Amino acid sequence: MNKIKEFVNQFGLPRIIIGLFLLLLFIIAPFVGVKVSTSINDTLVRFGMNSVLVLAMVPMIHSGCGLNFGLPFGIIAGLLGATLALECEFHGVVCFLMAILFATPFAVIFGWGYGKLLNKVKGGEMMIATYVGFSSVAFMCMMWLILPYKNPTMVWGYSGRGLRTTITTEGYFLHVLDDFLKIKIGRLVIPTGMILFFAVLAFCMWAFLHTKTGTAMTAVGSNPIFARASGINVDRIRTLSVIMSTWLGAVGILVYEQSFGFIQLYMGPFYMALPAVSAILIGGASVNKATVANVIIGTFLFQGILTMTPSVMNAAVHTDISEVVRIVVSNGMILYALTRKTEASR
Amino acid sequence: MKQQQKSSFKKFLRFLSDNTVTVLFVIICAVSIPLSGYSLTYLVSEIIVRMARDSFLIVSLLIPIMAGMGLNFGMTLGAMAAEIGLICICDWGVVGIPGIVLAAIISTPISILLGWWCGKILNLAKGREMVTSYIIGFFMNGIYQLVVLYCFGGIIPVRSSKLVLPRGYGIRNTVNLSGIRLKLDNLLAIRIGTISIPIGTFLIIAALCLFVLWFKKTKLGQDMRAVGQDMEVSRAAGIKVEHTRIISIIISTVLAGYGMIIYLQSMGTLNTYNSHTQVGMFSIAALLVGGASVSKANIRNVFLGVILFHLMFIVSPMAGKNLIGEAQLGEYFRVFVSYGVITLSLVLYELRKKRELGDEGAALAAGQKEEGK
Amino acid sequence: MSKKRLLIRLGTLVGVLLLAVLMYFVGREHTILVDDKSVGDYKALATVDVGVDKQKSMELAARDRDKFVVTSQSHSITIKFTDSNWNEQTITRKFKVPVGLDTVIISLPTLAANPDAPQADWLAEYIPPTVVVRQDTTSETVNTEDSFSF
Numbered sequence: 018m019n020k021i022k023e024f025v026n027q028f029g030l031p032r033i034i035i036g037l038f039l040l041l042l043f044i045i046a047p048f049v050g051v052k053v054s055t056s057i058n059d060t061l062v063r064f065g066m067n068s069v070l071v072l073a074m075v076p077m078i079h080s081g082c083g084l085n086f087g088l089p090f091g092i093i094a095g096l097l098g099a100t101l102a103l104e105c106e107f108h109g110v111v112c113f114l115m116a117i118l119f120a121t122p123f124a125v126i127f128g129w130g131y132g133k134l135l136n137k138v139k140g141g142e143m144m145i146a147t148y149v150g151f152s153s154v155a156f157m158c159m160m161w162l163i164l165p166y167k168n169p170t171m172v173w174g175y176s177g178r179g180l181r182t183t184i185t186t187e188g189y190f191l192h193v194l195d196d197f198l199k200i201k202i203g204r205l206v207i208p209t210g211m212i213l214f215f216a217v218l219a220f221c222m223w224a225f226l227h228t229k230t231g232t233a234m235t236a237v238g239s240n241p242i243f244a245r246a247s248g249i250n251v252d253r254i255r256t257l258s259v260i261m262s263t264w265l266g267a268v269g270i271l272v273y274e275q276s277f278g279f280i281q282l283y284m285g286p287f288y289m290a291l292p293a294v295s296a297i298l299i300g301g302a303s304v305n306k307a308t309v310a311n312v313i314i315g316t317f318l319f320q321g322i323l324t325m326t327p328s329v330m331n332a333a334v335h336t337d338i339s340e341v342v343r344i345v346v347s348n349g350m351i352l353y354a355l356t357r358k359t360e361a362s363r
Numbered sequence: 364m365k366q367q368q369k370s371s372f373k374k375f376l377r378f379l380s381d382n383t384v385t386v387l388f389v390i391i392c393a394v395s396i397p398l399s400g401y402s403l404t405y406l407v408s409e410i411i412v413r414m415a416r417d418s419f420l421i422v423s424l425l426i427p428i429m430a431g432m433g434l435n436f437g438m439t440l441g442a443m444a445a446e447i448g449l450i451c452i453c454d455w456g457v458v459g460i461p462g463i464v465l466a467a468i469i470s471t472p473i474s475i476l477l478g479w480w481c482g483k484i485l486n487l488a489k490g491r492e493m494v495t496s497y498i499i500g501f502f503m504n505g506i507y508q509l510v511v512l513y514c515f516g517g518i519i520p521v522r523s524s525k526l527v528l529p530r531g532y533g534i535r536n537t538v539n540l541s542g543i544r545l546k547l548d549n550l551l552a553i554r555i556g557t558i559s560i561p562i563g564t565f566l567i568i569a570a571l572c573l574f575v576l577w578f579k580k581t582k583l584g585q586d587m588r589a590v591g592q593d594m595e596v597s598r599a600a601g602i603k604v605e606h607t608r609i610i611s612i613i614i615s616t617v618l619a620g621y622g623m624i625i626y627l628q629s630m631g632t633l634n635t636y637n638s639h640t641q642v643g644m645f646s647i648a649a650l651l652v653g654g655a656s657v658s659k660a661n662i663r664n665v666f667l668g669v670i671l672f673h674l675m676f677i678v679s680p681m682a683g684k685n686l687i688g689e690a691q692l693g694e695y696f697r698v699f700v701s702y703g704v705i706t707l708s709l710v711l712y713e714l715r716k717k718r719e720l721g722d723e724g725a726a727l728a729a730g731q732k733e734e735g736k
Numbered sequence: 737m738s739k740k741r742l743l744i745r746l747g748t749l750v751g752v753l754l755l756a757v758l759m760y761f762v763g764r765e766h767t768i769l770v771d772d773k774s775v776g777d778y779k780a781l782a783t784v785d786v787g788v789d790k791q792k793s794m795e796l797a798a799r800d801r802d803k804f805v806v807t808s809q810s811h812s813i814t815i816k817f818t819d820s821n822w823n824e825q826t827i828t829r830k831f832k833v834p835v836g837l838d839t840v841i842i843s844l845p846t847l848a849a850n851p852d853a854p855q856a857d858w859l860a861e862y863i864p865p866t867v868v869v870r871q872d873t874t875s876e877t878v879n880t881e882d883s884f885s886f
Contacts, residue, residue, distance in 0.1 A: 134710065137710075137714060137717075138709075138710055138713035138717075140713065141709060141713045143491065145706065145710055147497065148709060155702050155703070156699050159696060162689060163692070179689075341505050341509045344501065345506065348498050348501045348502035349502055351498045
């Protein structure tokens, strides 16, 4: 009995509930006519789409900057990269790679400034991160309107000026990762390319965390006083972690767009931090500790619930409460994490 | 002579740095108003209407700030309670002032319950109250949707079919509040030329301000201020810290509920699923524009904030149109400014906090050095 | 908690509840339909002038129906008409809308013929005629997106 209690405490009751819920959905699925192969297919695709965005959370959590609610800032860098790549009329895989190339300098500059800001406000990072994210999205809304883009698939038809709200990636880099080495098993299609891409990035992250700089980052997050005493430049490490998070956010949105098929501008990125934050928390991370395993488990569980709930619920009880489930699960998870006592208290 | 000039210049700089947000806003407004081309009477009448509409909501934010809980993003919960009350009176067909009073009475127990629950969670997240209340707002939105979109009309009977969606359950996107529209505003309204001043509403707002001033002097109010200053010291002094914090949130939520009712009777239509989410954001932005900070806010901030924030809000689209040729730019500009203001205020607050701690530490070190001599 | 405190709190709670009930009754809106149709033995009046409370009176011809919207329970209705003996008659009656009803219908000929009859004779609950309604296939999608207008 005690062992079970210990297990529950360590794993966290909400996580167990969510895991069991997802299992339940998968079990019910065939009985209400939802094809398991389609469900697994959809879940895998959504997993791939969101995985890098969730991975972007890891550096900042590790260095003690808290949950990166300012992910939209990195997403903006990615959007700038994507739109520039489209403007230059690249196609296919090249387009995707050029997008990453264009996004990188933006991500580094944004991340650097953002990191410096966070260093000045230690203790209130999360709230400020949220609003930096919001302000940047709102600012870019103005920019998307007046920046001199010319590509006819991107700008409004009548005026020829100002970008559209959604731009299709078809013909540019739609599915370049998804289709790469995709495996078909009967009706199940595994988007191998996308998952491989994530695996490479995840491996790099894991490897980085074991380097000298990486361990320094972990030290800064779990015990900043000790880290400073050991001669580590806390501020520099934190800024580095923010730049990494921002860059991963930029790449993450590109991975998302190539699968989703659309580039969403204006208010699109506004709330995109929340799903990523909940996903990593569901995966077992806390406000100042996160591993790559958390990313994988969390994204899978979260996206699994998002995929399965509508189809199963709809078929079973003919009501679509998926929106409510999404809100309650994602925000409930964040609340749970925020109310835990952390090892490195302020 | 030069010494005096220097120090008054320094004072001026200090004033600017302490009130950066407000000054910035005054500049923005001063530039945008002539650009927009709106007439003075139009602006004045619009501002008066909005002051009556929004001030109550913003005053409800004062008490948690006093108690050290920061900006109460959880006022959304009070707004939701008010909306449920309003849905009830619309269904029962109760109109006018009695309708407003009844909605307020219905919303109160719901607000108390939600405020209590919110306060309890905030006590578990000490030091992170603002982010937590922010997420609580989103979370409750989900629960609210569950109740209003699925239970109302089904498990909870709704008689009027005007309120219910065609599919048979769930409340519609917009609820017409014509029954209570402007009833409070028009109660004792005075007309000056084309401008109608809603004296009734202003009287209620004045009563609330008096209440807040009185409350600060009561034992409970003093307890809250002590808790806001330093939790551990208050605990040592025998104050029930957790209990006091929860009460501050409950009061704020209940007041937010009443404020929402005033807001909605002025608007005349209820956006069932959107009204409450925006309310929290703009109330907090307005309060910050008025010069409040995360730890200090008074009634002056409320009214100054409403005037400046809404001025900016009204003139931005036209100013944007006349400046660049796109009204849409002005609209995005005001969204950017609203969020930017909150960001700036939060950053300045943290910076000031660090500076004060640093000053304290330096003063302490200097004092010790003196003693050591 | 001292007994006095408990009593005061209980008292306030009861007071608020009573206030809520009062508000319900005072603020409840009703629709009064006035009908000038022949009912049974009572023939419809050629023209009749009807007024409820202080609202402007309306003129109805035979077979007409009109409505008044009122709040709260007790009202008075005043009708002016010319009866079969070519006399002008003015009848004023007070009535109370029964609790819980949204819409009531008053039969003017019945009232005109027996001005002192109990309310139940000429005032009844209005039940809209049941008509076959095809299933409402209009769909209203609920929009939960933020739109940023304050």
